[in-house]
Each structure stands twice: as structure tokens, then as C-alpha cells.
Amino acid sequence: MPSLEKARIISNSKQYHNLYIMEIEAPQTAKECKPGQFLHIFTSTGLDPLLRRPLSLYDVDKEAARISLLYKVVGKGTALLAAMSPGEYLDIMGPLGHGFSLPESARKCLLVGGGVGMAPLLYLARVLRQGGNELLALYGVGTEKELLALERLEAIGSQVQIATIDGSCGLEGPLIPQLFSEILNAKRIEFIYSCGPESMMKLWQEWARLNRIPGEISLEEYMACGVGACLGCARKLKPENETYAKICKDGPVFSLDELVL
Numbered sequence: 001m002p003s004l005e006k007a008r009i010i011s012n013s014k015q016y017h018n019l020y021i022m023e024i025e026a027p028q029t030a031k032e033c034k035p036g037q038f039l040h041i042f043t044s045t046g047l048d049p050l051l052r053r054p055l056s057l058y059d060v061d062k063e064a065a066r067i068s069l070l071y072k073v074v075g076k077g078t079a080l081l082a083a084m085s086p087g088e089y090l091d092i093m094g095p096l097g098h099g100f101s102l103p104e105s106a107r108k109c110l111l112v113g114g115g116v117g118m119a120p121l122l123y124l125a126r127v128l129r130q131g132g133n134e135l136l137a138l139y140g141v142g143t144e145k146e147l148l149a150l151e152r153l154e155a156i157g158s159q160v161q162i163a164t165i166d167g168s169c170g171l172e173g174p175l176i177p178q179l180f181s182e183i184l185n186a187k188r189i190e191f192i193y194s195c196g197p198e199s200m201m202k203l204w205q206e207w208a209r210l211n212r213i214p215g216e217i218s219l220e221e222y223m224a225c226g227v228g229a230c231l232g233c234a235r236k237l238k239p240e241n242e243t244y245a246k247i248c249k250d251g252p253v254f255s256l257d258e259l260v261l
């Protein structure tokens with residue numbers, strides 16, 4: 001059940017350029033969290049911005065009642081978030097949305113995360129490893145310093161392959177299937193999870209279809225209420241289908257078959 005909570009900020013620090021990690025203590029919310037869900041956050045105590053901002057559950061420690069958020073400062077809301085200090089309280093609603101499905105028996109999973117798209121995949125990786133799944137994470141960023149989730153992914157026990165646009169780490173180039181064809185051919189991937197720019201996820205959707213691999217992706221959309229009440233995030237999943245899905249409630253995670261990117 002989602003709840004409204006004033007979460008105490010434990011830490012909030014700039015990692016590189018406009019990328020931040022915040023850790024909050026949220027006893028009510030943390031115990032309900034599932035991978036792929038998100039928090040809807042008031043970044044201001046005033047009227048600007050008026051609406052909450054959605055951020056994925058980057059990591060969750062249920063025993064310590066702590067949730068980590070990995071976020072990029074792109075506008076007013078995230079800039080206000082970046083200015084908050086440990087000890088202050090954050091008004092959160094969550095966990096919200098339909099998250100990733102988890103396999104009943106262990107399988108070989110591929111995680112494909114582009115930039116801050118790795119945010120919802122890290123907690124997923126943690127839960128998948130607890131279930132004994134074998135993980136290969138493909139992590140694409142602009143430059144090495146943006147690889148914020150790398151240490152945690154490796155500590156969880158995921159194999160990680162990297163692509164950087166500037167070639168500063170791993171393979172040089174965008175996070176596309178062709179760049180990893182040798183590695184992928186050697187693995188018998190059984191399920192793919194992805195989050196990142198839609199143009200990137202579209203290529204992975206095509207790759208998955210070609211190789212008959214099922215999977216899920218997490219979508220981003222502008223949100224208002226966050227709970228399915230305002231239609232602010234409605235989106236047609238397939239051009240030929242007249243029904244609209246609410247990204248906040250029916251998603252943000254969808255099966256690869258459910259949508260055309």
C-alpha cells in the first residue's frame with residue numbers, strides 16, 4: 001500500500017556534474033517497496049513547482065528502512081532537491097506504480113541501463129540476485145565518471161559490461177545490441193529488463209524480438225497526480241490500439257510485447 005510520509009534525509013551528495021544520490025529514512029514506505037516502483041516527491045514546500053516529481057527506487061534497505069535515489073538535475077524540481085541537506089524532511093508518496101515482474105525460478109537475466117535509466121535496475125538487480133538469478137548488466141553512459149551504480153552492481157554479484165560514448169571505460173559507443181553482439185552470443189539470455197532513452201530501448205526491443213527473448217521496460221512520462229486519477233500520463237501503447245495506458249498506475253513497467261516504441 002502506498003503511503004504519505006515525511007522522510008528524513010540521511011545524505012544528499014553530488015556525485016558528478018548534475019548527478020546526485022540521496023538517501024532517506026522512510027519506515028512506512030521502505031517496507032512496501034518493490035523493484036521498478038517509484039516515489040512521488042514534493043521538491044518544494046511552496047507552490048513552485050506545484051506538482052510532485054517522480055523518482056525511481058534506486059536502492060532499498062528494508063531492515064534499515066532506507067531508500068536511495070539516483071537523480072539528474074534537469075530543471076527546477078530536481079535543482080531544489082539537490083539543495084536539500086541531511087536532517088531535512090522530504091514529503092514523499094509511495095511506493096507507486098506497477099514494477100518489474102520477478103521470475104519464479106532462477107534464470108539468466110540481462111539488464112540494459114542507459115544513464116540514469118540504471119536507477120530502477122539496481123534495486124531490481126539486488127532482488128534478482130537474492131532469488132539466485134544470474135545477471136549480466138550492460139551499462140551505458142557518456143563518460144566513466146557517470147558510472148555511479150557500477151560498484152553496487154558488482155557488489156551485488158552482477159557481471160557488468162560497460163559502454164561509454166567517449167571511450168573512457170569499456171567499449172566505445174552507444175548502448176546498442178551491435179556493440180555487445182559477441183558477449184550476447186556467448187550467453188543464453190532468458191529475460192531482458194531495460195530502462196533508458198526510448199530510442200535505445202527500441203533497439204533492444206527489436207533485438208529481443210529477433211532472439212525470442214521476453215522482457216520488460218520501464219517508461220518515463222510527465223506526471224501529475226501519480227496515482228491514476230488525472231490522465232496526465234496517459235499514453236497509447238500501440239498505434240493500432242485505441243486504449244490508453246496510465247504510465248503511473250499501469251506502468252511505469254510494461255512487457256515488451258505490450259507496446260510499440
Ligand SMILES: Cc1cc2nc3c(=O)[nH]c(=O)nc-3n(C[C@H](O)[C@H](O)[C@H](O)COP(=O)(O)OP(=O)(O)OC[C@H]3O[C@@H](n4cnc5c(N)ncnc54)[C@H](O)[C@@H]3O)c2cc1C
Nearest residue numbers: 053054055056070071072074075076077078119220221222
Ligand atoms: C516513473 C519515473 C521514474 C523516474 N525516475 C527517475 C530517476 O530515478 N532519476 C532521475 O534522474 N529521473 C527520473 N525520472 C525523471 C524525473 O522525474 C524528471 O527528470 C523530473 O521530474 C524533472 O523535474 P524538474 O522539475 O527538475 O524538471 P522540469 O522543469 O519539470 O523539466 C526540465 C526538463 O526535463 C524534461 N522532463 C521533465 N520530466 C520529464 C519526463 N518525465 N520525461 C521526459 N522529459 C522530462 C522537460 O521537458 C524539460 O526539458 C523519472 C520519471 C518517471 C516518470
Ligand code: FES
Nearest residue numbers: 224226230231248
Ligand atoms: S499522473 Fe495522473 S493519471 Fe498518471
